[in-house]
Amino acid sequence: xxxxxxxxxxxxxTPERALDVCHPATRARLEDEFATTWASSGLDEDELRDLxxxxxxxxxxxxxxxxxxxxxxxxxxxxxxxxxAAGTIKNLVPPESLEDVTVFSAAPRIATSVGExxxxxxxxxxxxxxxxxxxxxxxxxxxxxxSGGELTGRRIGIxxxxxxxREFIRLLAPFRTEITVHDPFLSPARAEQLGVRRASLEEVxxxxxVSVHVPAxxxxxxxxxxxxxxxIPDGAIVLNSSRGAAVDTAALLEAAVSGRLRVGLDVYDVExxxxxxxxxxxxxxxxxxxxxxxxxxxxxxxxxxVLEDVTDHLARGHRGPSWVDPAALSILA
Numbered sequence: 001x002x003x004x005x006x007x008x009x010x011x012x013x014t015p016e017r018a019l020d021v022c023h024p025a026t027r028a029r030l031e032d033e034f035a036t037t038w039a040s041s042g043l044d045e046d047e048l049r050d051l052x053x054x055x056x057x058x059x060x061x062x063x064x065x066x067x068x069x070x071x072x073x074x075x076x077x078x079x080x081x082x083x084x085a086a087g088t089i090k091n092l093v094p095p096e097s098l099e100d101v102t103v104f105s106a107a108p109r110i111a112t113s114v115g116e117x118x119x120x121x122x123x124x125x126x127x128x129x130x131x132x133x134x135x136x137x138x139x140x141x142x143x144x145x146x147s148g149g150e151l152t153g154r155r156i157g158i159x160x161x162x163x164x165x166r167e168f169i170r171l172l173a174p175f176r177t178e179i180t181v182h183d184p185f186l187s188p189a190r191a192e193q194l195g196v197r198r199a200s201l202e203e204v205x206x207x208x209x210v211s212v213h214v215p216a217x218x219x220x221x222x223x224x225x226x227x228x229x230x231x232i233p234d235g236a237i238v239l240n241s242s243r244g245a246a247v248d249t250a251a252l253l254e255a256a257v258s259g260r261l262r263v264g265l266d267v268y269d270v271e272x273x274x275x276x277x278x279x280x281x282x283x284x285x286x287x288x289x290x291x292x293x294x295x296x297x298x299x300x301x302x303x304x305x306v307l308e309d310v311t312d313h314l315a316r317g318h319r320g321p322s323w324v325d326p327a328a329l330s331i332l333a
Contacts, residue, residue: 007056009034012048012064014041021061021085026304052078060092061085067093073100083310085302098326104309106302108163108321110293115167117292118211118241121264125237126151131283151175157204158211161186165213169194180204205231212240226251237262241292244268256285266292
């Protein structure tokens with residue numbers, strides 16, 4: 001690439017974050033193909049404002065300050081492309097700037113990690129692995145606990161046909177499950193393509209496994225009420241890896257403590273949550289600290305993931321899977 005066509009790219013994240021989300025091979029590519037500027041460890045709003053002018057592309061991630069609207073877009077002398085090496089862009093790009101910049105997000109790549117988490121959590125709860133681990137550690141060999149079951153052939157209900165749900169559905173294919181999905185934005189054609197059946201929220205509750213995959217919006221807050229949770233069949237597995245506010249977590253934990261439901265939670269109303277220590281002794285309860293999308297492999301791939309779509313967009317005008325449709329932003333995570 002000649003100097004006259006070299007594009008200027010700002011890595012608007014701390015060096016520590018860059019080590020987390022930028023594979024060494026991607027770093028080498030950034031240095032080779034772009035005039036790349038790297039932010040400092042003390043990146044703040046003032047430094048960001050100093051660095052943005054004259055850039056063609058800004059790559060952001062967790063910890064990047066909110067981008068200033070007056071410096072976004074080529075007409076304002078700032079970047080025309082925002083490439084977010086993380087998930088949601090709702091608190092990063094001002095809504096009034098969405099007409100001035102093309103935005104890419106690595107959320108679909110994070111969905112791969114979340115899908116694997118959901119599969120592993122469901123298998124763990126289905127096979128009673130948490131209880132089996134405790135038995136062995138405490139000197140109990142093949143205790144009289146009920147044996148775990150199998151995932152194959154189960155009826156699964158999915159709340160929200162988001163990118164994480166679609167990845168989970170893809171990973172479930174070998175298990176020959178019967179999947180129903182509730183999502184008002186899921187078209188019949190898309191449901192057929194995914195191999196699922198559209199259903200009401202009440203129908204989705206009537207399954208052996210229920211997994212929640214909704215974004216944080218006013219419409220999803222408190223979506224799974226105590227009444228809906230009470231309607232889930234006894235012995236079912238309920239998994240929430242999306243947003244804590246979407247579920248009546250207290251009601252779900254009560255069902256787990258009583259032994260009526262087996263529950264996996266990765267998200268909470270308040271994080272970190274203040275939970276009773278006694279929950280550690282509850283069989284059939286799997287609690288994790290918002291790590292569903294957090295893997296070392298997945299994180300290192302994030303910058304490269306959005307960079308592929310950015311370069312393809314610049315070369316051919318294509319909109320790859322990481323492109324963020326401004327019209328759909330209100331229903332995205």
